[in-house]
Every structure is written in structure tokens, then in C-alpha cells.
Amino acid sequence: MATTASDRTISDSINTSPVLQDITNQALDPDKSDPGSKKELINFLRGWPSPSLLSPSILQSATTALLSDPSLFVPALQYGPDPGYQPLREELAVWLGRQYSTETKSEQICITGGASQGLACVLASFTDPSYTQTVWASAPCYYLACPIFEDAGFGLGRIKAVPEDQEDGIDIDLLETMLKHYRHVVYLVSTCSNPSGTTMSLQKRKQLVELARKHDVLVVSDDVYDFLQWTILPHPDASSPSKPGPLLPRLSDVDLSTPPSTTEIKEGKWFGNAISNGSFSKLLGPGLRTGWVHGTPDFVMGLSQTGATRSGGAGSQFAAALLAEVMKAGELERHLQETVRPGLQRRHGIIIETIKQELGELGVTVAAQDKGRFGGYFVWLTLPEGLDGKRVAQKARQEEELILADGEMFEVSGDEQGAKFRGNIRLSFSWEEEHKIREGVRRLGSVLRAMLEKIQ
Incomplete structure (x- = not known):
């Protein structure tokens, strides 16, 4: 809503699969990585303001x-x-x-x-x-x-x-x-x-x-x-x-x-x-x-x-x-002008630049980026033909310590057939700091390349 209140955990009534429940638990604690992984967790699901944007x-x-x-x-x-x-x-x-x-x-x-x-x-x-x-x-x-x-x-x-x-x-x-x-x-x-x-x-x-x-x-x-x-x-x-x-x-x-x-x-x-x-x-x-x-x-x-x-x-x-x-x-107004908007503006620039560099050649497109202005916390990706957002999110969590929000989460509850988003991913750029935004998009690119190789 948009919160609306900020994105919280994924309700059990919405997603109950073991993998998605695992994502829910990880979303509660952004510093909790898989004990067996050497990678730092990156959370692109969490629609919260970064601690650096607080006051x-x-x-x-x-x-x-x-x-x-x-x-x-x-x-x-x-x-x-x-x-x-x-x-x-x-x-x-x-x-x-x-x-x-x-x-x-x-x-x-x-x-x-x-x-x-x-x-x-x-x-x-x-x-x-x-x-x-x-x-x-x-x-x-x-x-x-x-x-x-x-x-x-x-x-x-x-x-x-x-x-x-x-x-x-x-x-x-x-x-x-x-x-x-x-x-x-x-x-x-x-x-x-x-x-x-x-x-x-x-x-x-x-x-x-x-x-x-x-x-x-x-x-x-x-x-x-x-x-x-x-x-x-x-x-x-x-x-x-x-x-x-x-x-x-x-x-x-x-x-x-x-x-x-x-x-x-x-x-x-x-x-x-x-x-x-x-x-x-x-x-x-x-x-x-x-x-x-x-x-x-x-x-x-x-x-x-x-x-x-x-x-x-x-x-x-x-x-x-x-x-x-x-x-x-x-x-x-001073906080918005000096801290919040510039911080989000830069994060948005970084995620769009890295998406172009890492995902553009794979056929990933980004919505609503051509009007000279942008806002909010999120970018909405359309995946290449043949890729399923939920499966991408599962692979990203399992293999790259990367938490994503797949498009099916944003289908209207009870009327999922009214508008389907299986081929979409939402990325939040508000929570993670700049270096993790770049690294997270690179990890997503690795997941997509591997999945595309298998279907070609």
C-alpha cells in the first residue's frame, strides 16, 4: 500500500511453500544468511527505508x-x-x-x-x-x-x-x-x-x-x-x-x-x-x-x-x-530535500545502470523509465520469454543468497487470473546500500544466464 505501509513479511495466507516461507524468515532478519554460504545476503524484497535514510x-x-x-x-x-x-x-x-x-x-x-x-x-x-x-x-x-x-x-x-x-x-x-x-x-x-x-x-x-x-x-x-x-x-x-x-x-x-x-x-x-x-x-x-x-x-x-x-x-x-x-x-522538508530524495535518486540510478549493464543483453526490460522522473522504492522487471519469476526467485535464494519478490506475489488475491505476472520480478532499491545493489543485480544476472542456457 504503498504502503501504504512498508512491505512486511509475506503472509502465510499468500505464500506457504517451503522456499517462500524461508524467504519470509530471511526477510525478517536481513543479516541472516545461510550458515553454509560464503556470500552476504542481499534483500531486494524488503520495501523499507535504509537506516541511512532515517532521521x-x-x-x-x-x-x-x-x-x-x-x-x-x-x-x-x-x-x-x-x-x-x-x-x-x-x-x-x-x-x-x-x-x-x-x-x-x-x-x-x-x-x-x-x-x-x-x-x-x-x-x-x-x-x-x-x-x-x-x-x-x-x-x-x-x-x-x-x-x-x-x-x-x-x-x-x-x-x-x-x-x-x-x-x-x-x-x-x-x-x-x-x-x-x-x-x-x-x-x-x-x-x-x-x-x-x-x-x-x-x-x-x-x-x-x-x-x-x-x-x-x-x-x-x-x-x-x-x-x-x-x-x-x-x-x-x-x-x-x-x-x-x-x-x-x-x-x-x-x-x-x-x-x-x-x-x-x-x-x-x-x-x-x-x-x-x-x-x-x-x-x-x-x-x-x-x-x-x-x-x-x-x-x-x-x-x-x-x-x-x-x-x-x-x-x-x-x-x-x-x-x-x-x-x-x-x-x-529539509530531510526530504537533503537526505531522502537524493539517497533514493542515487540508488535508483545505480540499479538502473547495473540492470542495463548486467541484464539488458539477456532481454530483461524495466517498466516506467522513460518520462524524465521517477519515484518510490521499486523497479519492475519483465523477464525474457520462457522464464518464470517464482522459479527465478527460488534459484536466486538457493544459489546466490539473493531475496527477490516474484510477480505472482502482486496478483490480486482471489482473482489471480484477472491479471497474471509470472514473468515479472520486483526489485526494491530502498533497503540495501549502494555496493549491495550493484552486487545483487550481478547475482541476478548470473541466475538468469544459467537458466537461459538450459532452455536454449
């Missing part, structure tokens, strides 16, 4: 400021208001408005315990399996979103795949043919999608919102990578600003920019048809477990009334207060 000094300073002032730490340590810690809502409104070049108001923001918890609360408050017919997920799909939908009652084939096109995300025309006469949820990562890296165009965003209004659809976009975009460098050592320019409007911005019709006003309220699900996990650290939902004020107020929130107050009250201090000091 302990920023959080330490903010914590000192927070705990030194009773007017700050008393409310921070109490139950919070249902919509969330107001100073953080206000700081986010100003910062998000700058980022998207659009007016954002604090009453359009609900603080959550991260993107995954936010998605679960949205489903709890605004869907009912007896009324909501289907969840449509853009495919390839963030694989850990599927269990969240299943927990909300959308199991037994009620999550359906809508394939992406390779240029700009979910296939709108195909989706429209599927929506007639139903009430639905559409889930996607509209910017720097996990796993494919594709970004939906502004035209397609407008088309999706129009479609959502026409068919009584709630569109949930995990916007966890929006602020992790950069200019693609000609080579990793080239000098270029990491921030690529204005961001595309969120789907929630597109929805809010068009006044509702009279039929969309229900009992004097407008809940809208698209929301943005954001998170600090990829910006400052997943352990903070704090995020936000952006939508209409009526949607935000309704979300804040989810039963668990009413009982315990808004998620992550202390962390929200801490993050408000970080944002007041301007440290979030």
Missing part, C-alpha cells in the same frame, strides 16, 4: 522540545480528538498545499495510525459487504492490501483485478465496463505505484473521478510515494536537483475541485468519491505509525467516528504531536 537527530530535537513544554506534552500524552492532533492537521494542510499547489484545509485531513490502518478504518466506516459489491484493485497490486480487504469482509472472490497499462496506470475503459449496476471501491497507488512504478496522468485522474461519481464508487489512493520523486539522472554520479517539479493533483484534489451535483449531497453532506491515503512511514520512519487521510470535510468527520477511534482517540497521538514539532521547525 534520529530530527526526532530527538523535536522530542526534547515537546517534552519540555507542559502546554505541548500534556495534550500529547492524553487521548486525542477524534479527527487527530489539531496542530499536525494544520501543519499538514499548509505543507500539502505547498506540495500540490492547491488549497488544503485542516478540516479535510484526518490523522491515522499509518496508511494501512487508515485503509482499514475507511473500509470499516464507509463500506458494508452486504451493500458494497466489489473491491477493484489496480494490478499488479500491493500484495499486503489484499488481506486488509479480506478482513473487512471482501473475501471469496470479491476483490477483482483491473490491469494497469504500462504508460499511466489503471485501465479506465476496462474498469467502466465492469462497474455498471454495482457499488464499488477502487484501490490503487496513483503515483509511483508499488510494484510497477507507474504514475497516472492528470487526464486519467479526471476520468477516474468522473467514473467514480457516475457509478457511486469510492476511490482510495495510497499516496505514500508522492513526495519521493526525482529527476532521472543520466548516470548515478550526475548532479541534478532531486525534486522534479510540481506534483500532479491527488485524486482527492480532482474530486474536491468539481462541485457536487444535487444527487451527491446526502442529508446535507458531501462525502465525495476519492480520498488520498498518506503516511510518514516513507518520509521519516515506519515506526512512527502515523498517517493521514485527505478528503471532503464530511468524509473526514465520518472517518473520525470509526468505533475504534471514538474509543481510543485519533491514532498515534504522541507521534502526531512529535511530528507537528518536526514540521513547525521545517525539518521534514
